Each structure stands twice: as structure tokens, then as C-alpha cells.
Amino acid sequence: MIRADSIDNLKNNLDIVDIISQFLELKKSGANFKACCPFHGEDTPSFVVSPSKQIYHCFGCGVGGDSIKFVMEYQKLSYPESLEKLASMCNIDLVYDKETNKQDNKILEEANKFYQKLFSQNESTKEYINNRGISEFSIEKFEIGYAPKSQDTINFLKTNFLNLSQAKDVGLIDNGTNGLYSRFIERITFPIYSISNKILGFGARTIIGHNAKYVNSPQTKLFNKSTLLYGYNLAKEHIYKTKQIIITEGYLDVIMLHQAGFNTTVATLGTALTKDHLPLLRRGEPSVILAYDGDKAGINAAFKACLLLSQGEFSGGVVIFKDGKDPADMVKDGKIEELNSLFNSSINFIIFAIDFIILKYDIKNITQKQKALTEVNDYLKSLNILYQDEYKKYIAQKLNIRENLIQVNVTKNRQVETNVNQIDIAELCIIKTVLEKKDSLKKVLSIVDSSMFEIHKKEFELLINDSNHQSLNLILLNESLENYDDDRLTKELLILLLKFYTNQLNIIQYQKELAFKDKILLIRKIKDNIKQLKSGKLINFNLNKVQNSN
Numbered sequence: 001m002i003r004a005d006s007i008d009n010l011k012n013n014l015d016i017v018d019i020i021s022q023f024l025e026l027k028k029s030g031a032n033f034k035a036c037c038p039f040h041g042e043d044t045p046s047f048v049v050s051p052s053k054q055i056y057h058c059f060g061c062g063v064g065g066d067s068i069k070f071v072m073e074y075q076k077l078s079y080p081e082s083l084e085k086l087a088s089m090c091n092i093d094l095v096y097d098k099e100t101n102k103q104d105n106k107i108l109e110e111a112n113k114f115y116q117k118l119f120s121q122n123e124s125t126k127e128y129i130n131n132r133g134i135s136e137f138s139i140e141k142f143e144i145g146y147a148p149k150s151q152d153t154i155n156f157l158k159t160n161f162l163n164l165s166q167a168k169d170v171g172l173i174d175n176g177t178n179g180l181y182s183r184f185i186e187r188i189t190f191p192i193y194s195i196s197n198k199i200l201g202f203g204a205r206t207i208i209g210h211n212a213k214y215v216n217s218p219q220t221k222l223f224n225k226s227t228l229l230y231g232y233n234l235a236k237e238h239i240y241k242t243k244q245i246i247i248t249e250g251y252l253d254v255i256m257l258h259q260a261g262f263n264t265t266v267a268t269l270g271t272a273l274t275k276d277h278l279p280l281l282r283r284g285e286p287s288v289i290l291a292y293d294g295d296k297a298g299i300n301a302a303f304k305a306c307l308l309l310s311q312g313e314f315s316g317g318v319v320i321f322k323d324g325k326d327p328a329d330m331v332k333d334g335k336i337e338e339l340n341s342l343f344n345s346s347i348n349f350i351i352f353a354i355d356f357i358i359l360k361y362d363i364k365n366i367t368q369k370q371k372a373l374t375e376v377n378d379y380l381k382s383l384n385i386l387y388q389d390e391y392k393k394y395i396a397q398k399l400n401i402r403e404n405l406i407q408v409n410v411t412k413n414r415q416v417e418t419n420v421n422q423i424d425i426a427e428l429c430i431i432k433t434v435l436e437k438k439d440s441l442k443k444v445l446s447i448v449d450s451s452m453f454e455i456h457k458k459e460f461e462l463l464i465n466d467s468n469h470q471s472l473n474l475i476l477l478n479e480s481l482e483n484y485d486d487d488r489l490t491k492e493l494l495i496l497l498l499k500f501y502t503n504q505l506n507i508i509q510y511q512k513e514l515a516f517k518d519k520i521l522l523i524r525k526i527k528d529n530i531k532q533l534k535s536g537k538l539i540n541f542n543l544n545k546v547q548n549s550n
């Protein structure tokens with residue numbers, strides 16, 4: 001069970017515009033946002049999202065609710081599943097009843113205070129930090145600390161009666177052949193926070209020449225390095241405001257760039273950028289600048305990140321620090337202007353990726369050139385169709401070939417997908433109701449036929465012809481679909497019919513092959529139907545009878 005205060009915390013951190021825009025394209029419309037409703041078929045947007053009320057509502061089909069309801073309906077998830085999905089989208093940790101997450105955080109907080117206190121007492125640590133140009137203000141802001149000898153940390157935990165097995169759970173200590181030992185031994189510590197400012201773990205740099213220059217907390221129930229970004233908690237306000245985020249590879253780069261005023265800087269935690277970082281990166285829809293080292297590892301990492309970000313349709317680009325330069329040292333040397341112009345002249349992700357692929361081959365050699373074309377073409381096909389067209393020309397120039405040798409995807413994959421997934425809650429509920437109450441079938445059949453269902457014709461036909469079909473079970477078992485009572489069923493049928501006859505009226509008015517006399521008759525009939533429906537009377541299904549009589 002997720003604890004109630006944890007759910008409240010999650011709710012407080014949800015922004016409905018952020019959430020829904022990860023699934024739908026929202027357009028600003030006055031104080032609100034609009035989109036075509038994903039729950040019923042439509043061409044003009046009647047699905048409205050209100051940031052001030054933090055709700056959505058469709059004026060076409062009447063669905064509505066908060067962020068949680070949206071994720072439940074759109075992704076077809078249960079309530080707890082939706083909470084978990086939202087928590088991971090927002091990088092927030094949920095607290096479960098049986099666990100003691102608060103206490104886990106408390107231990108990390110205590111350790112952090114302990115390390116911070118030791119920092120000011122340790123001369124060599126202070127010297128290292130001073131030499132890197134880090135100011136007193138930054139030391140405070142980033143809570144830089146010092147982890148002592150292994151036994152000192154163990155003693156600290158013991159004398160403060162902190163639970164050792166919990167300390168193990170959060171990755172502070174572990175069992176070794178000689179008993180308990182500290183994970184962080186004689187290292188400078190950098191606490192790592194969640195987006196909601198909860199301490200989750202540490203990154204730590206050696207000052208006595210350990211083999212591993214940096215170590216991080218191990219994977220724990222709190223700490224998952226592939227979803228976290230160092231410094232995000234301090235940068236987030238600026239990221240939302242300036243719509244920009246700078247991603248570097250190191251803790252010191254983050255600290256020094258913040259110190260120089262680049263306060264949207266974050267870093268991955270000694271790992272490549274992964275797809276699990278993307279939900280966090282999407283928050284506030286910033287443009288992303290990758291600021292990576294110019295060595296082979298840095299350029300390879302930048303390429304992989306470019307693939308992810310371009311396929312994820314992020315805007316932004318890459319800045320590579322050549323000739324052994326790094327952002328932290330540039331700040332220390334006062335090269336702020338140079339940094340500024342570097343960040344302003346980043347190379348677009350797609351260009352960077354295309355160049356990287358082509359550079360792997362010697363394109364003067366025809367076989368190599370063919371390989372380059374195949375690889376770059378495969379990459380292009382993984383992008384949104386709009387980009388495919390845009391970059392065809394660039395690739396043709398780069399490889400010195402005709403543009404028509406580059407193939408792009410003609411079908412709009414995305415659109416096909418959404419059509420397949422299109423659902424109409426009201427139609428499905430009508431079908432569910434009939435499935436549950438077989439005796440309502442007769443009533444429904446005398447009023448509607450499958451052609452009146454806009455989205456779920458197929459399901460309605462199955463209901464009549466093959467009511468044990470598997471796709472009907474999905475409707476039957478879907479708990480988010482309501483089982484209507486008689487009144488509601490009547491009301492929903494009225495809406496369905498009204499929609500249908502209004503559509504028919506439009507179609508018939510433009511039908512050339514229909515004789516004038518018949519057309520008038522039919523229009524009158526439909527208008528009469530609409531009138532009756534509007535007065536709340538369900539009419540028998542009689543449209544085809546009129547048409548067939550000719």
C-alpha cells in the first residue's frame with residue numbers, strides 16, 4: 001500500500017499540463033490548453049486541460065478528471081499502477097506502508113551532516129576543492145563533504161544509534177570479509193537528491209588515489225542512477241524558467257558551471273544518458289545541451305545520447321570540449337564568455353549523429369560509402385517523418401549522392417498507432433452494459449446498429465454475432481468502463497444517436513446521387529428524429545427503412 005501522505009506529496013508535485021503533454025500534443029488556448037480528445041474521435045479539439053484547476057475535461061464526450069485519472073484512462077492502468085507510473089515520470093519516490101523510507105532518508109541525512117562537518121576539518125580535502133576553484137558558497141550550496149576512514153563511519157553510526165541494517169539498505173555500508181565496512185572511504189562526498197529534495201545517495205571522489213576515482217551509492221530502493229541527474233533539484237526552477245538544460249558528465253562541472261551562473265546544469269551519475277532519464281528531461285520542455293568531453297569516450301557517449309534525444313524529439317544540441325578543455329577548468333580560468341558562446345553554438349543532435357555515422361567510414365571507397373548510406377538511412381528512418389525529409393538533403397550532400405537514394409518512411413507510423421488505439425469510452429460502456437445485462441440487447445438493437453458506432457463498430461458486431469470473442473472480454477474485464485444502469489444507458493444512447501443523425505444530416509445534404517424528392521423526405525425524417533431525441537425520446541432505428549424504400 002502506498003501511504004496517503006506519499007500520495008499527497010505526489011499530487012502536489014504533479015502538473016497536469018506536463019503530464020498530459022507527454023502523451024498528447026497540447027496547444028495553448030487562452031488560460032487553458034486544448035487537444036483533440038483521445039477518448040472519442042474528433043477533428044476539432046474539444047479536450048481542454050486547465051493548469052489552474054489541474055483538471056482535464058472533454059466537451060465532446062464528457063470525460064474528465066485529474067492527472068491520475070488521465071493516466072488511468074489513457075494508459076489503462078489501475079489506480080496504484082497509475083500512481084507508480086506518475087511517480088516514475090516525475091522522479092518522485094512513493095512511500096509504502098511496510099517500508100520505512102522516511103527513516104532511510106534520515107540515515108542519509110545524518111551521514112551527509114557528518115560528512116559535511118568533517119569536510120571543514122580536513123585540510124587536504126579543502127586544498128583539493130580550493131585548487132579546483134570551488135567557492136565557499138558552492139561548498140555550502142552543494143553540501144560537499146568528506147567521508148573518513150571506514151571505521152570512523154561505522155563508529156559514527158553506532159554512537160548515534162543509527163540502524164546498521166538500514167544503513168546497509170541505503171548503501172552507506174556493506175558486509176565484507178572483515179565485517180562491516182563503509183562504502184565511501186576517504187573521499188569527497190557529493191550528496192545526490194531527488195527532484196523533490198530528498199537525499200537518495202552519494203557520489204564520492206577519492207583524494208588518496210583509490211583505483212576508482214569516483215564511486216556512487218549502489219542501486220538501492222532509493223537510489224537508481226539511471227533515472228537521476230546530479231544537481232537537478234537545484235537547477236529545476238531555472239530549467240523551467242529558461243527552457244534550457246545543460247547536461248555534463250561530472251559533479252565538478254555542475255558545481256563550477258552553477259558558480260559561473262549556468263544554473264541549469266546537471267550531470268549523469270557516472271553513466272551514459274539512458275531512456276529512463278527522458279521523463280525527467282521532458283519536464284518543463286527545455287532545450288537540451290549536451291556538454292561532453294572531446295575524448296573518444298565523450299564523443300561516443302554524445303553520439304548515443306544524440307540518438308536517444310533525436311528519436312525522443314528533443315530540441316537542442318551538442319557541445320564538445322576539445323583539446324583537453326573541460327567546463328570546470330574553463331570556469332576556474334575565467335573563460336565565461338567563451339563558455340557562453342560554446343553553449344550558444346551547439347551542434348544539432350541529428351546533424352551530430354549523421355556526421356558521427358559517416359565519419360566512421362572512408363566514403364572515398366564505394367563499399368564503405370554504401371555501408372555508411374545504409375547505416376545513416378536506418379538512423380533517419382527511426383526519426384519523425386518531418387525530420388526525415390529535412391535531413392535527406394544534408395545526407396545526400398555529405399555522401400555526395402542523389403537524394404532519391406535515401407529512403408524515408410512513407411507511412412506516418414505515429415498516426416497509424418493512434419488510430420489503432422483510438423477508443424470511445426461511452427461506446428465501450430454501452431457495449432459493456434449489454435454484455436453484462438443480456439436482456440438489454442433487444443432494447444439496444446431496436447435502436448442502434450453497428451454503423452452508428454463511430455469507433456467501435458467491430459466490437460458491436462461481435463456483440464451480436466460472437467459474444468464470446470476475446471476482445472469483448474477485454475471490455476468486460478476493464479474496470480475503468482462503467483456498467484450503466486437503465487437511465488444512464490438511455491441517456492448515452494440518446495447522445496450516440498444524436499451524434500449519428502447529426503452526421504447523417506451533413507452527409508445526405510451533399511449526396512448527389514440521391515433524387516431530390518427522396519433527399520427531402522430523408523432529411524425531414526432525420527430532422528424529426530433529431531427533434532425527438534432532443535426531447536429525450538429514444539426512437540426506433542428507422543433510417544435504413546427510409547433509404548431502402550427507394
Ligand SMILES: [Zn+2]
Nearest residue numbers: 037040058061
Ligand atoms: Zn472526448
